[in-house]
Amino acid sequence: MESFQWKHPYQFDPAFSKRVAYFSMEFAIHQPLKTYAGGLGFLAGSHMRSAYALRQNMVGISILWKYGYYDQIRKGDQTMNVLFQEKVYGFLQKTNIRFTIQVNHSQVQVTAYYLPPEVFGTAPIFFLSTDLPENDYLAQTISHMLYDANMEAKIAAGILLGVGGARLLEILGYEPDIYHLNEAHALPLAFYLYHRFKKLEEVKKRLVFTTHTPEEAGNQKTDIFLLERMSYFYHLPLAEVKQLTGHSGDIFNHTQAALHVAKICNGVSDMHGEVSRQMWKFTKGICPIIHITNAQNAAYWADKGLYEALENDDDEALVRRKKELKKILFEEVADQTGEIYDENICTIVWARRFAGYKRADLLLQDFDRFHAFITNQDMPVQLIWAGKPYPMDYPAISTFDRIVHITKKYSNCAILSGYEMKLSRMLKQGADIWLNTPRLTHEASGTSGMTAAMNGAINMSTQDGWIPEFAKHLHNSFVLPAADTRLPVHEQDAIDNKNLMQRLEQEIVPMYYRQGKQWLEIQKNSMREILPSFDSDRMAKEYYEKVYTYEASSVF
Structure with missing residues (x-):
């Protein structure tokens, strides 16, 4: 099988030379590519378009959802119905890359598909998939449906995005200076990086986080023992996980954890930044929270x-x-x-x-x-x-x-x-x-x-x-x-x-x-x-200026 050789496909602007890997559960790039549910994906898609236009040294990481989000159709009386239909994308390149990740104490085979910049005018994006004959059916379903209602499927998707994305970048030889979590879905990445570098300071140097949650009740919370059983913490003992993420109980708050392991977090509007700071003002050990207002291309x-x-x-x-x-x-x-x-x-x-x-x-x-x-x-x-x-x-x-x-x-x-x-x-x-x-x-x-x-x-x-x-x-x-x-x-x-x-x-x-x-x-x-x-070119520049190059001594 011919090996997939890859290097970043365009000459980047020296102002944006820092290597950034952008992890997002969804991307809304163009109508033919059904890898999005809503606003989070629209934002990520516009970001990738502007990254390409500005020649930023960035690569996107996501999941290739076999059935997309869903197709909205009608019942006989015109009321709404849901259809899960397999999607086929001839414009994505098969990389033939194979590697394994651990999910629920089992080894799961992963492959990746590649969207080159010239197809839709975006930064390069890789889409991970477990839909392989080498996997059993349960493992294949990890990449079937965006935001699957099953809690274990959601957890597995986070592991695929976070750990699978990091493993893919290593295989490609692309060593990011910055790993950007667009929401906390790919949080297992942080535990993978901690396992690799052994020090929280080394993780914090590399990890940044965008939160899209405007109220505390909206933050995802999961039983910490379920996460441990699913291999969410990449072999780390629970006591160490709790210490790293500021948890004392058995309910794991994903946003709180991300705020502890990232060097900086941003809300997505001026108002949201202030709301987020107020929401977390009594939580010790978290990173600074600024805002970069969302935009569209x-x-x-x-x-x-x-x-x-x-x-x-x-x-x-x-x-x-x-x-x-x-x-x-x-x-x-x-x-x-x-x-x-x-x-x-x-x-x-x-x-x-x-x-x-x-x-x-x-x-x-x-x-x-x-x-x-x-x-x-x-x-x-x-x-x-x-x-x-x-x-x-x-x-x-x-x-x-x-x-x-x-x-x-x-x-x-x-x-x-x-x-x-x-x-x-x-x-x-x-x-x-x-x-x-x-x-x-x-x-x-x-x-x-x-x-x-x-x-x-x-x-x-x-x-x-x-x-x-x-x-x-x-x-x-x-x-x-x-x-x-x-x-x-x-x-x-x-x-x-x-x-x-x-x-x-x-x-x-x-x-x-x-x-x-x-x-x-x-x-x-x-x-x-x-x-x-409110053009995403402004937003993409601000991420480099305020987030990717942020140091602890920076003042906002």
Whole structure:
């Protein structure tokens, strides 16, 4: 069998010469590669695109999910169903590399697939797989489904990503200066490095950590004895594991552990950085927590026609191009739902991962008011929902299905399935208003609104995640007043619903029809001001400047 010879495939910029291995459970690179579930993957994909554009000395490490996340399909009554379908990728190179890792006291064979930079314009990325005939079926399933509901499968995937990724880099001869954990999924890497270098200081010199968790309850916690049985700690005695990671009990907090073994951690927005510092301020022995606000790759996401019109100060061309993009989206709406939408009507889109705190149904809280709003003939609107719940999140699936039944009653309401990169682009290009409704302090960053702004959609949002760093009400966005987070959740939701409907009815939709010039100015301000601050080129540079080159004496 011919051996796979590899060296970093492009000449890197001397400013970014430090060797970085970026570990992420998911990457959203391009529609044909189904290795992502949501925002974490979209962020990682944009990071890899910018790393390539800036010629950074970086390599991505992930897992090749045989069945992807899942395919969102419909049942006979149009409600949601889940399909796990095998994916085939002819554009990935087989490396024929073979090595073993230990999972649950068994040796598991691992191989790797390679995505060269020129295929989609990214830094080089390797995808690990255990789907090999040499493995038994249980071992093969480790790389079958992204975020498998089975706890042991999740633990095994973390071992594959962390330990398998480190082993692969050794075989390739790529010795990273920095190992970057994009979330704590690949945490077994830290224990592998400790076993290799024998000193925590040597691990800390090399390990950095990005947290995406905005509240303590969201941090993954696992029975420490289950982790030990699964070989999560790479042969380390439990007493030593607890000492290294600041644990005293038998419940292992993955984020807390990462904060103890990394040299620096970053949150993913200004607000999230502060929330994280407050969350962990009483925990001793953890690394500093800063923030680097998430961003998206403008070269990939932004519509060139819209920006050409903006740069030429050609308002007519901008309006015309936006209507062309709306028509493209509306063809998809017609194909999926049988509804014909009008490009001259104000179109509101809510599209992202379906999760309870994101509140896809916030518009529907006062249904009588919603009905009056959606049936207003003087100032009509068109609504589109889209998004994938986690396949075992039955409350979120129930919300999706409820919206399905509601949209059947209104010809100007639709809910689309198959929310992946292609549909995401169409929705952002076709939206007039990009609706973002997370309950305050629950959204670490959020990035869909960034790419919406790059496509002439105006953000309408609660003041959470990245929004406070960008949005100025009636200048580049529409911003909801902040609800009091000390109130019970149902009261916060009622207040946000009231403010949302009031803004839409009395301010925003009337502006669309009666003050077109003001609307256009807000739209143009949004397009101008989203760049360069929320382009991932800025973000990728900041990681080198603030995280990868961080030393203990650095001041932020």
